[in-house]
Amino acid sequence: MLLIHCPYCDETLPELEFAYAGEAHIARPEDPSTMSDEEWRDFLFIRSNPKGPHFERWRHVHGCARFFNAVRDTVSDRFLLTYKAGEPRPDLASLEAAQ
Amino acid sequence: MSQFRIPGKGRVDHAKTVRFAFDNREYTGLRGDTVASALLAHGVHLMGRSFKYHRPRGPVTADSAEPNALIGTSRGPGRFEPNTRATVQELREGLICESQNRLGALSFDFGAVNDALYPLFPAGFYYKTFMWPRSFWDKLYEPVIRRAAGLGRAPSEVDPDTYASRYLHADLLVVGAGPSGLMAALEAARAGVRVTLVDENAEMGGALLSDPGVEIDGRPAWDWLDATLAELASLGVRLMTRTTAIGYYHQNMIGLCQKLTDHLDEIADNAPRERMWRVRATRVVLAQGALEKPLVFHGNDRPGVMLAGAAQTYLHRYGVKVGTRAVIVTSHDSAYHAAFDLAAAGTRIVAIVETRAAPPETLRAEARVRGIELLAGHTVTGTRGRLRVASVTVNPVQGGRVGEPRMIHCDCLLMSGGWTPSLHLFSHTKGSLQWDAESNTFLPGRMTENCHIAGAGRGLWGFEAALTDGAKAGADAARALGNEAKAAPLSVAHDRPGTGESHRELPTDRRSSRVRAFIDFQNDVTAKDIRLAVREGMRSIEHVKRYTTNGMATDQGKMSNINGLMIAADAVGKAPPEVGLTTFRPPYTPTTFGAFAGYHRGATFEVTRRTPIDPWAEANGAVFEPVSLWRRAWYFPKGGEDMEAAVARECRATRASVGIFDASTLGKIEVAGPDAVEFMNRMYTNPWTKLAPGRCRYGVLLGEDGYIRDDGVIGRLSDELFHVTTTTGGAPRVLNMMEDYLQTEWPDLDVWLTSTTEQWATVALNGPNARKVLEGLVEGVDLSAEAMPHMSVAECRVAGFPARLFRLSFTGELGFEINVPARHGLALWEALMEAGRPHDITPYGTETMHVLRAEKGFIIVGQDTDGTVAPEDAGLGWAIGKKKPDFVGKRSLARPDLVAPGRKQLVGLLTEDGGVKLEEGAQIVLDPDQPLPMKMVGHVTSSYHSATLGRSIAMALIEGGHDMEGRDVYLPMPDGTHRARITSTAFYDPDGSRLKL
Numbered sequence A: 001m002l003l004i005h006c007p008y009c010d011e012t013l014p015e016l017e018f019a020y021a022g023e024a025h026i027a028r029p030e031d032p033s034t035m036s037d038e039e040w041r042d043f044l045f046i047r048s049n050p051k052g053p054h055f056e057r058w059r060h061v062h063g064c065a066r067f068f069n070a071v072r073d074t075v076s077d078r079f080l081l082t083y084k085a086g087e088p089r090p091d092l093a094s095l096e097a098a099q
Numbered sequence B: 001m002s003q004f005r006i007p008g009k010g011r012v013d014h015a016k017t018v019r020f021a022f023d024n025r026e027y028t029g030l031r032g033d034t035v036a037s038a039l040l041a042h043g044v045h046l047m048g049r050s051f052k053y054h055r056p057r058g059p060v061t062a063d064s065a066e067p068n069a070l071i072g073t074s075r076g077p078g079r080f081e082p083n084t085r086a087t088v089q090e091l092r093e094g095l096i097c098e099s100q101n102r103l104g105a106l107s108f109d110f111g112a113v114n115d116a117l118y119p120l121f122p123a124g125f126y127y128k129t130f131m132w133p134r135s136f137w138d139k140l141y142e143p144v145i146r147r148a149a150g151l152g153r154a155p156s157e158v159d160p161d162t163y164a165s166r167y168l169h170a171d172l173l174v175v176g177a178g179p180s181g182l183m184a185a186l187e188a189a190r191a192g193v194r195v196t197l198v199d200e201n202a203e204m205g206g207a208l209l210s211d212p213g214v215e216i217d218g219r220p221a222w223d224w225l226d227a228t229l230a231e232l233a234s235l236g237v238r239l240m241t242r243t244t245a246i247g248y249y250h251q252n253m254i255g256l257c258q259k260l261t262d263h264l265d266e267i268a269d270n271a272p273r274e275r276m277w278r279v280r281a282t283r284v285v286l287a288q289g290a291l292e293k294p295l296v297f298h299g300n301d302r303p304g305v306m307l308a309g310a311a312q313t314y315l316h317r318y319g320v321k322v323g324t325r326a327v328i329v330t331s332h333d334s335a336y337h338a339a340f341d342l343a344a345a346g347t348r349i350v351a352i353v354e355t356r357a358a359p360p361e362t363l364r365a366e367a368r369v370r371g372i373e374l375l376a377g378h379t380v381t382g383t384r385g386r387l388r389v390a391s392v393t394v395n396p397v398q399g400g401r402v403g404e405p406r407m408i409h410c411d412c413l414l415m416s417g418g419w420t421p422s423l424h425l426f427s428h429t430k431g432s433l434q435w436d437a438e439s440n441t442f443l444p445g446r447m448t449e450n451c452h453i454a455g456a457g458r459g460l461w462g463f464e465a466a467l468t469d470g471a472k473a474g475a476d477a478a479r480a481l482g483n484e485a486k487a488a489p490l491s492v493a494h495d496r497p498g499t500g501e502s503h504r505e506l507p508t509d510r511r512s513s514r515v516r517a518f519i520d521f522q523n524d525v526t527a528k529d530i531r532l533a534v535r536e537g538m539r540s541i542e543h544v545k546r547y548t549t550n551g552m553a554t555d556q557g558k559m560s561n562i563n564g565l566m567i568a569a570d571a572v573g574k575a576p577p578e579v580g581l582t583t584f585r586p587p588y589t590p591t592t593f594g595a596f597a598g599y600h601r602g603a604t605f606e607v608t609r610r611t612p613i614d615p616w617a618e619a620n621g622a623v624f625e626p627v628s629l630w631r632r633a634w635y636f637p638k639g640g641e642d643m644e645a646a647v648a649r650e651c652r653a654t655r656a657s658v659g660i661f662d663a664s665t666l667g668k669i670e671v672a673g674p675d676a677v678e679f680m681n682r683m684y685t686n687p688w689t690k691l692a693p694g695r696c697r698y699g700v701l702l703g704e705d706g707y708i709r710d711d712g713v714i715g716r717l718s719d720e721l722f723h724v725t726t727t728t729g730g731a732p733r734v735l736n737m738m739e740d741y742l743q744t745e746w747p748d749l750d751v752w753l754t755s756t757t758e759q760w761a762t763v764a765l766n767g768p769n770a771r772k773v774l775e776g777l778v779e780g781v782d783l784s785a786e787a788m789p790h791m792s793v794a795e796c797r798v799a800g801f802p803a804r805l806f807r808l809s810f811t812g813e814l815g816f817e818i819n820v821p822a823r824h825g826l827a828l829w830e831a832l833m834e835a836g837r838p839h840d841i842t843p844y845g846t847e848t849m850h851v852l853r854a855e856k857g858f859i860i861v862g863q864d865t866d867g868t869v870a871p872e873d874a875g876l877g878w879a880i881g882k883k884k885p886d887f888v889g890k891r892s893l894a895r896p897d898l899v900a901p902g903r904k905q906l907v908g909l910l911t912e913d914g915g916v917k918l919e920e921g922a923q924i925v926l927d928p929d930q931p932l933p934m935k936m937v938g939h940v941t942s943s944y945h946s947a948t949l950g951r952s953i954a955m956a957l958i959e960g961g962h963d964m965e966g967r968d969v970y971l972p973m974p975d976g977t978h979r980a981r982i983t984s985t986a987f988y989d990p991d992g993s994r995l996k997l
């Protein structure tokens, strides 16, 4: 069971309190009606599925209930960083250098 | 006292005998024995039959790695456990155990015919079987071979034991209480660290228990052990025996399974049998030691053939000689010490067969002193003896040539192929392994967790090396935790260091087709099977493993993995590290389902949610059904009614007068704030801006993919407050989805979302007399059709309680839903029952609710929809706010797939024979005479008998169904094909006139 740091509670807590919520930094388009079928398909279904660091969303569902973002390595299952929703996508190179 | 038990020797209590039974024969053992040691003390080696070939087998180890001596144990009804290791199960008074996997007596097993037929069962047998003619499967495989192969029988009764579960936080967890683990715990505890030390055995000490001649700091090993355990206890170390670290999970979480009662003569009432610990440790020391490898030669599985280290353990821990005439065969120095100790105890060591040409001179000299014949540069090419080894054939090997055989009589053959570090837990962490060419074994490499590995677990050998390394690991861990620590020096006398060589199969002069040299004893895998697998194209070690089943038995390949790898690598023609090791997975040893389930069984398996009105339903004879976590009243049978009769009565009463229904489980969410209406416009398909306060509307929620996710009636209580209802099972999902959009897509909206499902009790009144029942109880609102039309909501008082009163209908009748604070729910229900008495008010359950709504064609999300149904498909196109610029899922309604012809659409279905009730899920075809496989065009989603209509009704999803009204379709069922006509889904009162009361 993972330990996950909630950036809102500023606490590291067991995975049981959290729920995974899909890939991060996929913003809903401002005006979906202007999107082509292909663009809309990509928004709905196409995800990066990387081997290595993955930007993803979690929700502290059994705590403060906030959605937040995380970088997790899909090989080691290790969290490199968690950060609040709305904050910019962190730079991967500097993150890995810090590890 | 038998000739095999040495009076006074070992750690067993010679003054306390314990009676037990094995295969219906009474035996006695001593307190402290295992089943295996007690049977060996009686000269019994034959303890089981092998998995596939039914070959006679005896214990090959003295520990949890045991592949052969698996028994069933019992202590009364429900307390039968199969596949228990006789080498681990402690003796208790009255223990009843039995051998396994035999057809007939253990000494004469009819299943042994499999052994004679062994050429039929090569590697990949199970895969090849699938290719054979079907008749083989039906006539031979299933009835004969499958029955003859396998492990113990599964218990058939409910387990009466309880299983506990605990969490533990530790600064340092030390796994394994041998020399390394003890020293690690000691040094860390001395430095002030909070330490937990666990060991799977009944007592701590590890290898020290089998080597009492060693002296540590001037004290005999066992005295030193006592003093060390006393110091650990005085330092506050948590000491846990009979506790197996079964898995090493992320971020230093270790699962421990602690056995609490299996060794006790009597069990206290309610004492848990086992306890699962979930330990989160800041640092971990793995001191799991090493596992001795068998040598691979023809007949290495005969009872009486055993690991040399196991014989040494039986001697020193249990005071048991495993035989009177022993031959040793070894490639490692350690077996010499076993031979010397056994010789000192009176076992005649007939010969030491040494595979190396030049063993160390010191050991040669010691053998010579004891008059033991040493056959260096020799091999073993076979054993004989029906149920127990009686002789062994040895041959000299020179320049790779196997010389003339010589037969040596013996009653036990003790083997050692060297030692392999126990890497299981380390492998769970995905730590990398490094091949050590010198010792021909894998050693732990790069760590992924905050973990230290000490002693034989990282390839060190000898007590001084293990103790020193453990002390260093403990001090390192303490320093990593911020404590000052320095490992104190140790002195060890009479140490037994050693080295050895590794082998594949031992050289032999037998034709290879006649060699049966076992690698995986539990799964009956031979060296030949591994080579055959490679010849048949398996190159990856993972494929070899699955094809041969090597290492896949319940012992997880503890003894077989390295031998299997060495042989596979040789067959592939690569170095072992290029072939690699298969993955070890938790649990380390077989673990009961009870330990995993813990408290989650029976009534505490899951939370049961009950409504405030549930006690009334129970007192009034309701039959319940589970709906998500809720238990809901299903129907209320009267006077011996069955379900069908009760539901028909409830339906008729509701349509004729008035029915009352507990709808408290409906999900409820309050959407509040200045931007509430904008939020609702964006979430739901419907337009909300023009919905006036005091009115409500049926809302449809889509996923962004355009498919229906949920529905429910939503009331607007004020400009800034909506009372949203959801399906019973959908409430958490809907709130999660709303929060997701609010928090991450539209954080600028000023809206608050609150789950109020459990704050409101909800009672539905339906039927032409509903208003009459309610009228006298309502204050503060005019219930007339003019003042409160269909789809209205008002805040008022009902039966004296503050209430949110909805006028709506899920039955097609005049209907009201009264929400009161949950604590008043029962009182409201009772007041309504009382007020309804003149109208013969009838309580109904979920089944009647389902029938009444189906008669009206109202859908149930999740029953009539399945996550691929768009609003148009379900006939809900009218609920789309087409003028709204956007809402969740709107863009997807124009996706190519959603506008393509031939989508499955929801229709009504009336069977030709109204007495036939279709099965929900039944498949629909257009032409019942077409050849198989038929083209299926849809399926039945809802089907009921309608008392109101006097016939069956159904709903179905059918390709292009909306354009097929009036057409006949067919439902082929096992009892014949039914014909049904496609209709509208509004079976009853299609104009809705009954709502207009």
Ligand SMILES: [Zn+2]
Pocket (backbone or CB within 6 Å): A006, A007, A008, A009, A010, A060, A063, A064, A065, A066
């Ligand atoms: Zn939080």
